[in-house]
Amino acid sequence: MDTAALWQRYQDWLYYHPELELYVDISRMGFDDAFVQRLAPKFEKAFEDIKAIEAGAIANPDEGRMVGHYWLRNPDLAPNEELKTDITSTLDKIKKFVKSVHSGEITAPGGGKFTDILSVGIGGSALGPQFVAEALAENDAPLNISFIDNTDPAGIDRTLDKLKDRLNTTLVLVISKSGGTPETRNGMVEVKNFYKKHKIDFSSHAIAITGINSKLENVAKSEHWLNTFPMYDWIGGRTSELSAVGLVAACLQGINIDAMLAGAKIMDDATRVPELKQNPAALLALSWYYSGNGKGEKDMVILPYKDSLLLFSRYLQQLVMESIGKEEDLNGNKVYQGIAVYGNKGSTDQHAYVQQLREGVPNFFATFIEVLGDRQGESITIENGATAGDFLSGFLLGTREALYSNGRDSITVTIQDVNARTVGAMIALYERAVTIYASLININAYHQPGVEAGKKAAASVLELQKKVVDAVTTSESALTLDNLASKIGESEQIETIYKIVRHLDANGRSIKLEGNPAKPADLKISRI
Numbered sequence: 173m174d175t176a177a178l179w180q181r182y183q184d185w186l187y188y189h190p191e192l193e194l195y196v197d198i199s200r201m202g203f204d205d206a207f208v209q210r211l212a213p214k215f216e217k218a219f220e221d222i223k224a225i226e227a228g229a230i231a232n233p234d235e236g237r238m239v240g241h242y243w244l245r246n247p248d249l250a251p252n253e254e255l256k257t258d259i260t261s262t263l264d265k266i267k268k269f270v271k272s273v274h275s276g277e278i279t280a281p282g283g284g285k286f287t288d289i290l291s292v293g294i295g296g297s298a299l300g301p302q303f304v305a306e307a308l309a310e311n312d313a314p315l316n317i318s319f320i321d322n323t324d325p326a327g328i329d330r331t332l333d334k335l336k337d338r339l340n341t342t343l344v345l346v347i348s349k350s351g352g353t354p355e356t357r358n359g360m361v362e363v364k365n366f367y368k369k370h371k372i373d374f375s376s377h378a379i380a381i382t383g384i385n386s387k388l389e390n391v392a393k394s395e396h397w398l399n400t401f402p403m404y405d406w407i408g409g410r411t412s413e414l415s416a417v418g419l420v421a422a423c424l425q426g427i428n429i430d431a432m433l434a435g436a437k438i439m440d441d442a443t444r445v446p447e448l449k450q451n452p453a454a455l456l457a458l459s460w461y462y463s464g465n466g467k468g469e470k471d472m473v474i475l476p477y478k479d480s481l482l483l484f485s486r487y488l489q490q491l492v493m494e495s496i497g498k499e500e501d502l503n504g505n506k507v508y509q510g511i512a513v514y515g516n517k518g519s520t521d522q523h524a525y526v527q528q529l530r531e532g533v534p535n536f537f538a539t540f541i542e543v544l545g546d547r548q549g550e551s552i553t554i555e556n557g558a559t560a561g562d563f564l565s566g567f568l569l570g571t572r573e574a575l576y577s578n579g580r581d582s583i584t585v586t587i588q589d590v591n592a593r594t595v596g597a598m599i600a601l602y603e604r605a606v607t608i609y610a611s612l613i614n615i616n617a618y619h620q621p622g623v624e625a626g627k628k629a630a631a632s633v634l635e636l637q638k639k640v641v642d643a644v645t646t647s648e649s650a651l652t653l654d655n656l657a658s659k660i661g662e663s664e665q666i667e668t669i670y671k672i673v674r675h676l677d678a679n680g681r682s683i684k685l686e687g688n689p690a691k692p693a694d695l696k697i698s699r700i
Contacts, residue, residue, distance in 0.1 A: 187452045189442055192435065192597050195586035196452040200576050201537070203462040208448070211461065211612070215454060218611035219446035225607065226444075227251060232408075232618040239618045240404070241411040241603065245437040245596070255406075262402055262416055263429075269399055270423040273343070274314050278398075280341045281376050288338050289317040289424055290331070292359040293347035293417075296409025296490060297381075300418045300599075303487040304432075307480045307595050309425045315343070317421060320359040328359060332366045340372050343424070347381040347417055349403045351388025354630065381416050408618060410491045411603055414596065428592040435596030443604035453604035459583050460609050463537040464511060467613075468496065473529065474515030476541035477568045480590045484541065485515030488602060495606045495617040502614050509615050515539075519567035526571055530578050538575060538582040540568055545589040636665060637672045641682050644673075650686070650696040673697055 173181070178199070187196040225231050228251030231239040243250040243259060250256040272278040276285050291301055298321035305317050318331050335342050344363055348356040367374040380392035380400045392400050401416035412418065414436055419429045443453040463470045472492065474485035497510035516524065518540070529538065546561030553559055558566075575582050585601075587594045610617035639660040644651065651659065656673075657666045670692050676683040680700065687695040 185449070185455070187449070187455055189438075189452065191438055192442075192594065193588040194452070194594070194597060194601075195584070196455050197584040197586070198455050198459045200572065200582045200584070201459045201462055202581055203458070207462060208458070211458065212448075214612045215448055215458075215608075216446075218454070218457070218608045221611045222444060222604075222607060232616065234616075234619045234621070235405075238406040239408065239411075240406040241408075241414065242440050244407070244414045245433040245440060245600070258402070258404070263419070266401065266416060266419050266423055266429070270420075273424060274426075281373060282340065284341050286315060286341050286343050288335060288342040289315050289345060289421055290320065290335060290342050290363065291317060291345045291347065291421055292320045292356055292363060293345070294321050294353060294355040295494075296412050297347035297356065297417055299410075299483070299487045299490050300413030301421045303483040304413060304418055304422050304427065304595060305425060306483045307590055308422070308427045308592055313425045315424045315426075317425060320363070321355075323355040323358040325362075328362050332363065336366075336370065339367065339370055340377075342377060343398070344374070344378045345381060345421060346378060346388060346392075347403075348388050349383045349386065349405070349409070351380075351382055351386040351391065354627070379420070381420060410494050413599055431592035432596035432599075435593035436600035438593075439597040439600035440604070443601065443608075453601055454608055456583065456601070456605040457608040457612055459537070459581075460511060460605070461612050463581055467507075468509055468511045469535075471512040471514065471536040473536045473538045474513060474541065475518050475521055475538055475568075475571075476515070476543075477518035477564055478541070478543040478590055479517065481541055481543070482517050484598075485513065488515075489513045491602055492606060494620050496610060496613075496615065498615045499621075500615075502616060507613075507615070509613055518571065519564060522567055522571065526574075529580060530574050534580060536580075538572075538580065540572055540582060540584040542568055542584055542586040543588075543590055544586060633668060633672070636660075636662060636668060637676075640669055640672050641676070644683050644697055645699045647699070650698040653693060653695065653697070656697055 182197065182199040185197070185199045188194070225239055226242050226249055228238050228240070230236060238251070240250065240255070243255065247256045247259040250259060269278070273286055280286055291298065293301070298319055301317070302319055302321070309317065318335060320328055320331055346356065346360045351357070364374045367377070375395045375397050378392065378395075378397040380388050380397055381403060382388035382392070382400065383403050383405065389400055401420055403412070403415065403417060407415050409417075414433060422432065423429045443451055445451045448454050448458065460472070474488055476482070476484050492511055492513045499506060499508055501507045501509070529536065542565075546559065546564075551559035551561055554563070572582055572584065585598075587598070606617055639662065640656065643656060643660050647659075653666055653670055657663045657669050662669065673683050673685060677685040682700060684698055684700050685695050686698070689695075
């Protein structure tokens with residue numbers, strides 16, 4: 173396409189939202205008008221689906237629940253007064269609690285102000301708060317935040333060790349809808365033990381963000397935790413950042429949560445518009461469908477050109493991949509849908525994988541996240557009148573052009589600054605894009621059977637481990653793997669049994685292995 177035609181295409185397809193100062197440019201995606209016309213009926217259905225979801229339709233039939241994250245930023249849309257009151261009262265409760273913490277009305281035992289937050293959660297209960305903290309928290313935030321988002325003992329130790337001198341002034345947020353998520357439960361138990369070892373009362377530092385009448389809420393009430401905030405069954409983890417899951421931590425860090433909610437509300441309004449060119453989320457969904465042929469045949473590479481947006485790609489990984497990655501469509505057909513998402517940041521990627529993006533396997537489309545504002549205050553010139561920010565912008569524009577010149581598609585999303593309102597808007601933009609794309613490809617974006625299958629598989633391994641330990645510790649003599657597997661009636665699980673005993677041996681727990689590690693079948697297994 174010649175320069176004049178490309179410039180005209182840019183103008184024809186450019187979306188701009190004046191209130192948010194946000195641009196979406198899909199002109200460097202290779203679709204034509206005939207493609208857009210073919211998809212018109214699918215978009216008509218998608219816009220109707222949006223109306224039904226927001227009106228309270230059961231969007232997740234597996235769990236019999238509604239999907240209402242849109243109501244969080246506009247409670248007037250909630251399908252009944254009870255839900256509206258729940259939303260507004262929770263927001264008021266968050267603000268009142270945080271004000272009391274910041275003012276010193278609520279203090280740590282002994283009277284000192286709280287200085288830190290330790291957030292214990294996983295998946296959507298961690299990725300959203302991490303992204304927002306990285307994007308928006310100031311260096312002089314009222315409270316600093318750390319995360320335990322895995323069940324890795326060494327990682328837990330490292331995080332707790334950094335906090336040990338401020339443990340008495342650290343608020344612990346335990347975030348789990350059911351209270352039974354193993355990783356979060358494990359993190360909570362580890363933190364409670366750490367407080368106990370340091371002779372500090374955990375309950376007076378602990379806050380539960382959980383489902384009403386969940387295991388975790390019951391624990392928090394029975395142990396008289398400092399506070400509890402509700403998680404609703406109509407909010408999925410990957411769309412929970414603008415609920416108590418993300419707002420408690422953000423507000424404690426001094427982030428303007430009203431501005432985040434306002435930005436999301438404005439974007440929600442924009443993405444309800446039932447016209448393709450006037451709906452930024454629909455433009456993203458159109459591009460995703462085109463690039464992957466409606467089957468996710470190409471990966472989504474997210475390239476934010478701003479350090480504060482470093483974690484945006486990780487946040488989008490869960491939002492997109494957990495929502496779109498489905499084996500079956502709504503009619504029960506095997507479709508194996510999904511879009512793989514990865515990315516880091518610009519211009520770091522100029523020196524990492526942009527080489528492959530331009531010249532390697534063309535199995536992706538790129539999304540550049542551009543931030544027009546360079547910094548607060550003036551910038552010095554570095555070379556030929558150009559500032560560091562000019563170089564960053566140049567790298568983005570140059571990479572975009574280099575990809576296009578070699579037949580690689582890209583989208584560019586542009587915002588003026590990274591602030592609470594634009595972050596809220598970006599969250600809402602991609603939430604809606606996922607909803608629309610899911611409708612286009614006829615899948616349910618709001619259930620995750622694969623995640624549940626993984627949890628069940630992990631639980632079965634731990635049950636097997638208990639059998640293994642019981643068998644070895646009650647055996648009078650050493651066993652081979654064959655002996656052990658046969659003894660517990662799990663011969664088909666011999667490889668998993670081997671890996672269980674190897675792990676226990678490595679940590680000096682109950683079991684020891686003797687023999688040549690290169691010949692696992694000949695190893696002798698005995699109790700310590």
